[in-house]
Amino acid sequence: QVAVGIYADAELMLYESGIFRALDRDFWRRTAGRTHPSYDPLTCHSGCAPPPKLDWQQVNHAVLLVGYGREKPAEEGGAEVPYWILANTWGGGWGEGGFFRVMRGVDEAAVESLAVAVDPRV
Secondary structure, eight states: OEEEEEOOOHHHHTOOSSEEOOSSOOHHHHTTTSEESOOOTTTOOTTOOOOSSOSEEOOOEEEEEEEEEEEOOGGGTTOOEEEEEEEOSSOTTSTBTTEEEEETTTTGGGTTTTOOOOOOOO
């Protein structure tokens, strides 16, 4: 288990089951104003490009990453979709018994942004 910070927006609060993916598939539109360096494609003029590397991405909620898996959802036309399994603190009546799955490899909900590993010293 690893504690991770995520950005929990209204879409995530409405999650019930399945593999979560934001409705807006464009990472930069979805995160406008929540990254450094900032980049907003809606206010950008010709010649502007997203930063090659982020210094940080805003998060507003902590969850536990407890596992991962793959599934072939019907809406994906039989394609296998990798996902993270996360434990939330919103109670067993939310999501899949208090857990939720987030698509892996596309930086949904900021799960994969700027991952940092620590080696605790006791």
